[in-house]
Every structure is written in structure tokens, then in C-alpha cells.
Amino acid sequence: MMDAAVFRAWIVSAAAVVEANRDHLTQLDAAIGDADHGTNLARGFTAVLGALDAAGVSAAEPMVPGAILTLTGNTLISKVGGASGPLYGTAFRRAGKALGDAADVELPALAAALEAALAGVQQLGAAREGDKTMVDALAPATRAFGKAVAEGASATDALGALAEAAEAGAQATIPMQALKGRASYLGPRSVGHEDPGAVSTALILGALRDAARA
Ligand code: ADP
Numbered sequence: 001m002m003d004a005a006v007f008r009a010w011i012v013s014a015a016a017v018v019e020a021n022r023d024h025l026t027q028l029d030a031a032i033g034d035a036d037h038g039t040n041l042a043r044g045f046t047a048v049l050g051a052l053d054a055a056g057v058s059a060a061e062p063m064v065p066g067a068i069l070t071l072t073g074n075t076l077i078s079k080v081g082g083a084s085g086p087l088y089g090t091a092f093r094r095a096g097k098a099l100g101d102a103a104d105v106e107l108p109a110l111a112a113a114l115e116a117a118l119a120g121v122q123q124l125g126a127a128r129e130g131d132k133t134m135v136d137a138l139a140p141a142t143r144a145f146g147k148a149v150a151e152g153a154s155a156t157d158a159l160g161a162l163a164e165a166a167e168a169g170a171q172a173t174i175p176m177q178a179l180k181g182r183a184s185y186l187g188p189r190s191v192g193h194e195d196p197g198a199v200s201t202a203l204i205l206g207a208l209r210d211a212a213r214a
Pocket residue numbers: 029033034036037040041081082083084085087121124125126127132133134135180181182195196197198
């Protein structure tokens with residue numbers, strides 16, 4: 001149902017949307033962090049595009065969806081410093097591992113991959129929902145997608161629910177006080193700002209919805 005071309009299109013679209021929002025993400029991080037989230041992610045996804053191109057040229061077999069996500073994760077871990085590189089890298093690696101060698105990904109397998117990604121982020125970063133991190137976008141999005149899939153929704157509807165829940169989750173970080181990451185150093189002064197990692201998660205999951213639609 002979703003083949004390697006869709007997953008490749010997702011990563012290409014994610015790279016574009018991260019680049020287009022680079023300054024916005026960095027400004028969000030300037031308010032409650034160290035003003036590097038947009039530049040960190042833009043650098044990482046530029047490297048991911050290069051890695052995908054290199055792999056596409058040299059590989060005898062076209063990459064399967066899981067391999068695309070694993071390569072994305074490995075590249076993010078090696079190219080992005082700070083908290084978000086290892087966290088996003090782990091998320092993509094876990095999702096890639098969950099998809100395994102399948103050439104076509106059905107919706108339940110994608111739901112399981114998202115759950116694996118979320119579990120990886122929480123294992124590594126120990127953030128819970130409400131701590132004002134990317135988990136506040138990824139967790140409700142994963143839940144909404146799983147629920148839609150369980151209820152028999154179409155791919156378009158399930159991915160719409162995924163992206164909408166991520167966006168709502170990111171916006172819901174505004175009144176939260178950060179309990180994890182750099183923003184937590186600000187204590188109550190972290191209240192009143194949208195979390196940059198939650199916003200980038202919503203952008204990346206929105207790119208998945210858009211890639212599957214196209
Ligand atoms: P750094 O804070 O190291 O400069 P970035 O600015 O690239 O890294 O990423 C910051 C984002 O990382 C935060 O907005 C938050 O969403 C996310 N983050 C930080 N720590 C954690 C954590 N322990 N668990 C989940 N997400 C986290």
C-alpha cells in the first residue's frame with residue numbers, strides 16, 4: 001500500500017519543510033533553548049538527502065521502506081548534535097527496524113513503526129507527555145493514527161488524523177513548563193512558548209501525510 005517511493009517522498013518532503021521552517025524553528029529555540037534547532041535539523045536532513053542519493057546510485061537492489069528510514073536515522077545521529085539528533089535518529093531507526101524488509105507497508109505496520117519510534121524516543125530521553133518535548137506531538141499523533149487504523153480508516157484519513165494530532169500536540173506545549181531538555185533550565189519561564197521539537201515533529205509528520213497523498 002505504501003512503497004519505497006512514498007517513503008522516499010516523505011523524507012524529501014520532510015527535508016523541504018524543515019528547510020522552509022529553519023528560521024522559525026530556530027526562533028522558537030531562541031526563546032527557550034539555544035537557538036539552533038532549525039539549523040540542526042536542516043543540516044541533518046540535507047545530509048540525509050545526500051545519503052539517500054548515494055545509496056540509490058550504488059545499491060543493486062532498490063531500498064525498501066525500512067532501509068530508507070534506517071539510513072535516515074543513522075544519518076541524523078551522525079550529523080545532528082544536541083538532543084534532537086539522537087532522538088530523531090533513534091525514532092527513524094526504530095521505525096525502520098519495525099518495518100523490516102517489507103517492500104510494501106500496510107497501515108497497521110506503519111502504526112507499529114510509529115509506536116516503536118515513540119518508544120525509542122522515550123527510552124532515550126525519558127520524557128513523558130506533558131514535559132514539553134517532541135513527545136507531546138509524537139505520542140498523540142501515534143495514538144490518533146493507531147485508533148484510525150483500528151477503526152478501518154483510509155490511508156488519507158488516518159494520515160490526516162496523524163498530522164492533525166501532531167499539530168494540536170505541538171500547540172498544546174505552549175502553556176506547559178518544560179521538564180526535559182534545555183528548556184527545563186528556564187523553569188517557569190519556559191511557559192508561554194511552543195516547543196521547537198514538538199513543532200518540527202508536526203512538520204515531519206505533516207510531510208508524511210502530504211507524501212502519501214501525492
Ligand atoms: P539542543 O536542545 O541540544 O540544542 P535541539 O535544539 O536541536 O537540541 O532540540 C531541542 C528539542 O529537543 C526540544 O524542543 C525538545 O522537543 C527535544 N528534546 C530535548 N530533550 C528531550 C528529551 N529528553 N526527550 C524528548 N525530546 C527532547
